[in-house]
Amino acid sequence: MDGSSEDADLLSRIRADAPGAFDEFVARFGGRLYAFGMKFCGEREDAKDVLQDTLLTAYRSMGGLEHAEAMTSWLYRVAANACLMKRRKGRFEPDREISLDELLPGPGEDARVQIPDPAALPHDDAVREETRMRVRKAIGDLPPAYRIVLVMRDMEQLSTQEVADALSLEISAVKMRLHRARLMVRKTLEESYAADGRGKGRV
Amino acid sequence: MSGRHVHGGPECVALFAKLSEYLDGELDPAACAGVDGHMADCERCREFLESLRRAVTHVASMEAPELPENFKRDILSAYVRAKGSS
Numbered sequence: 684m685d686g687s688s689e690d691a692d693l694l695s696r697i698r699a700d701a702p703g704a705f706d707e708f709v710a711r712f713g714g715r716l717y718a719f720g721m722k723f724c725g726e727r728e729d730a731k732d733v734l735q736d737t738l739l740t741a742y743r744s745m746g747g748l749e750h751a752e753a754m755t756s757w758l759y760r761v762a763a764n765a766c767l768m769k770r771r772k773g774r775f776e777p778d779r780e781i782s783l784d785e786l787l788p789g790p791g792e793d794a795r796v797q798i799p800d801p802a803a804l805p806h807d808d809a810v811r812e813e814t815r816m817r818v819r820k821a822i823g824d825l826p827p828a829y830r831i832v833l834v835m836r837d838m839e840q841l842s843t844q845e846v847a848d849a850l851s852l853e854i855s856a857v858k859m860r861l862h863r864a865r866l867m868v869r870k871t872l873e874e875s876y877a878a879d880g881r882g883k884g885r886v
Numbered sequence: 887m888s889g890r891h892v893h894g895g896p897e898c899v900a901l902f903a904k905l906s907e908y909l910d911g912e913l914d915p916a917a918c919a920g921v922d923g924h925m926a927d928c929e930r931c932r933e934f935l936e937s938l939r940r941a942v943t944h945v946a947s948m949e950a951p952e953l954p955e956n957f958k959r960d961i962l963s964a965y966v967r968a969k970g971s972s
Contacts, residue, residue, distance in 0.1 A: 705965050713958060718950035727951075734953070735961045739968060783903055794930050798940040801947060818944045837945045862906035869941035 690751035698746040708742055716762050722834045723766040725823045736765040759841065759849040763831050780859070781829070786866040788873075797876035798869070821871035825864055832857055833864035893930035901931060905938055 693711060696704040716737055720730030741761045748757060804811060822830060835846045836857070847857045901924050907913050908921045925932050 706962060709958060709961060713961070714953045717953040717957070721950040722948065727954075731957050731960070734957070735964055738961060739965060742965070783899075787899070787902060788930075788934060794933050796933050796937045796940065798937050798944070800940060801943040814944065815948065818948055821941075822945065822948075833945065837942060838948060840946075858907065858912075862903070865906055865938060865942055865945075868945060869938045872941050872944070873937055 687751060690754050694745065694748065694751045694754060697742060705738075705742055708745075709738060712758055713738065716758060719759070719762055719834065719839060720766060722822070722838045723830060724769060725819060729769055733762060733765045733769055736768075737762040740765070756845055756848050759835065759839075759845070763835070763849055766831060767827055781826070781863050781867070783863070783866075786863060786870060788870075796873075798872045799876070817872060817875050818868075821868045821875070824871055825867055829860050829864040829867065832860040833868070836861050837865070893928055897924060898928060898931055902934075905935055908935075909939060909942060 689711070693704070693707055697708060713734065717730055717734045720733035720737075721727070724730050724733060737758065741758050744761075745754070745757070748754060799814065804814060822833065825833060831850065832846060835841045835849065836843065841849070843854055843857050843861075846852070847854050850857070852860075901921060904913060904917065904921060908918065913921065925935060
């Protein structure tokens with residue numbers, strides 16, 4: 684979401700509730716926020732609900748922002764809240780933090796890497812789609828408080844500070860949850876490929 | 887593996903907590919060199935780091951579909967309805 688002068692112009696039009704301002708707002712941010720909702724929720728209808736809640740809520744409250752530069756983090760904040768509410772987890776705090784010990788490789792885990800090398804995946808649509816399904820499931824299996832951090836950092840490429848601001852978390856908590864989320868995804872994928880036995884799709 | 891190091895000790899466990907920061911280039915040079923040195927000597931940790939790197943890369947390369955036009959129309963209609971009722 685670049686184009687700070689465009690954002691400043693849009694924000695002033697939103698403040699004035701100018702004709703067409705909402706349409707412009709949807710055109711400017713709708714695609715990215717829908718993609719964010721899809722990455723977190725994994726379902727089109729859920730992502731649509733998240734998008735609608737986010738756009739309507741943010742549009743009403745956007746006038747209170749002092750600077751256009753704050754629009755993106757504000758939108759992510761509203762969208763993250765909508766995602767977590769959608770999953771009936773209306774808070775950023777998990778029931779408990781997952782310990783690193785739980786994510787260490789087990790003694791029975793094969794030392795060899797089972798996850799295929801992304802850079803060496805065959806150009807075969809079926810293999811690539813199967814890989815995407817596994818990754819999607821591994822992300823979907825994450826507890827929401829961890830998944831939201833992974834989606835924002837590794838999929839939306841937000842900085843640690845931006846995620847901390849959007850979720851009202853300390854930097855250390857963002858780093859801790861990101862690391863655990865990645866370890867959980869790794870573990871799920873390793874187990875998924877190991878369970879194949881054949882190392883299907885392995886490179 | 888050199889044979890001097892047996893995987894699973896406190897050194898491996900301590901390193902385990904730092905791997906994301908290592909991958910993200912957020913460790914200070916001394917800590918980074920410490921990880922590099924350990925990796926050179928511990929094949930299991932090296933394999934583990936590689937599997938984590940692959941998992942992160944798979945996640946980062948996931949794409950999301952574009953916003954369907956009919957969804958956009960529905961949201962614009964919802965806005966008009968909400969505005970009309972306020």
